[in-house]
Amino acid sequence: MLTGDSVYLLMFGAGLLGGLGHCSGMCGPIVAAYSLNLSPSDEAARPYTSLPHLFYNAGRITTYSIIGGLMGLTGSFANIVQSIEKFQAMTMAGIGALMILMGLGTSGLFSFKQKGDIPPSRRTPAAVLVDAVRRVISFIAETQTSGSFYAIGMATGFIPCGLLYTAYIAAAGAGAGAADRLEGFLKGMLMLFLFGIGTAPSLFLIGRIAALKRDWLRKRLYRISALFMIFIGALLIYRALAS
Amino acid sequence: MRSIMLIALLAGLFLFISNPVQGAEDVPDCSIDMGPCIHTVAGRQVTFDISPRPVKTMKELTFTIRATGRNSELTILLDLSMPGMYMGRNEVLLKKNPDGSYSGKGIIPRCPSGNKLWRAELTISGAGKVSYTFNVNR
Numbered sequence: 215m216l217t218g219d220s221v222y223l224l225m226f227g228a229g230l231l232g233g234l235g236h237c238s239g240m241c242g243p244i245v246a247a248y249s250l251n252l253s254p255s256d257e258a259a260r261p262y263t264s265l266p267h268l269f270y271n272a273g274r275i276t277t278y279s280i281i282g283g284l285m286g287l288t289g290s291f292a293n294i295v296q297s298i299e300k301f302q303a304m305t306m307a308g309i310g311a312l313m314i315l316m317g318l319g320t321s322g323l324f325s326f327k328q329k330g331d332i333p334p335s336r337r338t339p340a341a342v343l344v345d346a347v348r349r350v351i352s353f354i355a356e357t358q359t360s361g362s363f364y365a366i367g368m369a370t371g372f373i374p375c376g377l378l379y380t381a382y383i384a385a386a387g388a389g390a391g392a393a394d395r396l397e398g399f400l401k402g403m404l405m406l407f408l409f410g411i412g413t414a415p416s417l418f419l420i421g422r423i424a425a426l427k428r429d430w431l432r433k434r435l436y437r438i439s440a441l442f443m444i445f446i447g448a449l450l451i452y453r454a455l456a457s
Numbered sequence: 458m459r460s461i462m463l464i465a466l467l468a469g470l471f472l473f474i475s476n477p478v479q480g481a482e483d484v485p486d487c488s489i490d491m492g493p494c495i496h497t498v499a500g501r502q503v504t505f506d507i508s509p510r511p512v513k514t515m516k517e518l519t520f521t522i523r524a525t526g527r528n529s530e531l532t533i534l535l536d537l538s539m540p541g542m543y544m545g546r547n548e549v550l551l552k553k554n555p556d557g558s559y560s561g562k563g564i565i566p567r568c569p570s571g572n573k574l575w576r577a578e579l580t581i582s583g584a585g586k587v588s589y590t591f592n593v594n595r
Contacts, residue, residue, distance in 0.1 A: 228545045235543045240570075291564055292517055306569075379515070379566030417494035453569050 219411045220389065225381065225405045229412020232377045237413045242420045242452075244370060245270070247443040248363070249315050249424035262306075266363040267421035273367020274417075275410030278378065281371075285382045286402020295379070298372070305372040305453035313447030314364070321440035329429030352435070373450075375455060381409045460529050483540035485574060493521075499508035499584035501526045504576060511594045520549050521560040522579060525580040534580040541573060541588065565593055 248270070284294050385405045389398030487494035490515035493506035511558040512518065522533055537547040565575055573595070578588040 231543055235537050245562060296513055372595050374567070374569045376539065376542075376566045376568035376570075379564075380547045383547060383566065384545075392522065452579065456566075456567060456571070 221384070222397025222404060222408050225384065226408040226412040228377075228381065229409040230415070231412075232409075233413035236375075236377045236418050238420060239373060241370065241373070242365060242416060243442075243446045244309065244313065245417050245421045246424040247316060248366060249421045253362065264418075264422065267418050269360045269363040270367035270421065271410075271414040271418055273364040273369075274371040275367075275407060275414065276364075276380075277368045277371025278406040278410040282385040282409075283399045283403035285385040286392065287395050287399040288407070289386055289392070289398055291379075291383045291386035292356055295382070299374075301367035302372050302374045303454045303457050305369050306374065306457075307371065307451045309366075309369055310403065310447040310450030310452075313325075313443050315447075317440040317443030317447060320387035322435060339421075374453075379407075380407060388438060426436050467585070468570065483574065485591050486588040487591040491590070493500070494589050494591070496587045498581065498587040501581070501584055502580060503581065503587050505589045512565070512591070513594045517562055517564055519560055519562055520577070521558055522551065522577050523563070524581065524584075525560045526562065530582070531559075531584075532582040535561065535563070536578045536580070537563065537565060538576050538578065539568060539576055540576050542568070542570075542572065544568070567595060 225334045245267075249267070281298070285291055288294060358439070385402035388405060389395075392398035392401055477552055487505070489505075489507050490511045493504045495502055495504050497503070502525045502557075504521075506520045506521045508521070520535055521551040522535070524531065524533075531553075533551050535549040535551055538544060544566065547563065547566070549561040551559040558570065573592045574590060576588050576590045577595055578586055578587050
């Protein structure tokens with residue numbers, strides 16, 4: 215049982231170790247997929263090319279910290295997990311769908327960007343609905359604001375993960391032994407925050423490497439990049455349905 | 458050429474890490490759903506049991522250990538891990554019972570990859586380590 219002040223260092227260390235192995239293999243493909251989808255590099259924007267990855271990781275760590283806090287608050291892993299399991303599966307399927315959309319966009323076969331408004335003569339209810347769906351998909355798959363990466367990161371933080379569950383178990387244990395609920399909440403939150411920080415370097419590195427090569431990949435292997443994203447998306451949906 | 462090698466290396470890394478290579482020792486040696494498992498270490502027979510059965514992930518489980526021989530001074534640590542994949546430290550705190558057995562509560566997390574093989578490693582003071590590898594149910 216993890217106890218004492220050393221638990222925080224252990225959580226960070228677990229994140230570091232997990233990031234190098236576990237996270238790189240499981241979440242690395244997602245990071246690589248959105249990195250390949252980043253806009254073509256721009257000399258003027260170069261200083262900011264780390265921002266998407268920073269916001270993505272910040273989003274992930276936010277989700278981990280909140281759930282860690284809930285684990286610590288209740289002192290129960292099983293209860294919290296049972297209440298979010300279905301949501302986790304839906305989120306994983308949603309991210310899988312997002313990856314597929316990104317892949318289709320990267321392949322050049324489809325573009326979800328809206329080209330002008332619908333002419334009044336064509337404004338049927340069906341056309342308006344299709345247009346609305348297209349705008350939502352375009353926003354999700356092709357918008358590249360800091361907020362969108364933060365949101366993707368937050369959503370990714372809900373993806374089921376055995377390593378993360380172990381961290382949550384530790385947070386619940388710390389909460390169960392806390393003097394009161396507030397202490398449990400803060401302990402759980404801090405433990406998962408440090409765990410998340412530990413996982414960040416490896417995923418940040420994967421994102422940067424993939425982003426650095428995106429132009430090269432786009433020009434020469436854009437279909438393979440697209441297939442990679444679609445494969446990852448399909449795998450996530452499969453796992454969501456199987457869970 | 459360097460870029461292709463880098464991409465191939467990354468792809469290979471992803472595949473390797475996502476599908477851990479299991480060694481010869483990473484096969485179940487304990488049918489925990491059928492009953493307790495017994496291994497011997499330093500001349501002691503150590504019985505390992507989990508309840509309730511069938512043993513499922515994401516549920517609170519009770520781990521019970523019994524060791525033959527004098528155990529009044531024994532300390533036993535239980536660590537749960539997944540062979541071939543780092544899942545973090547998952548230690549179960551064991552307390553001694555009046556009947557001489559040791560028990561504690563813990564949870565085996567579910568791995569979305571579908572891998573069901575887990576290992577319980579016991580560190581017994583004065584005797585050494587003994588492990589039990591078993592499959593769990595989702």
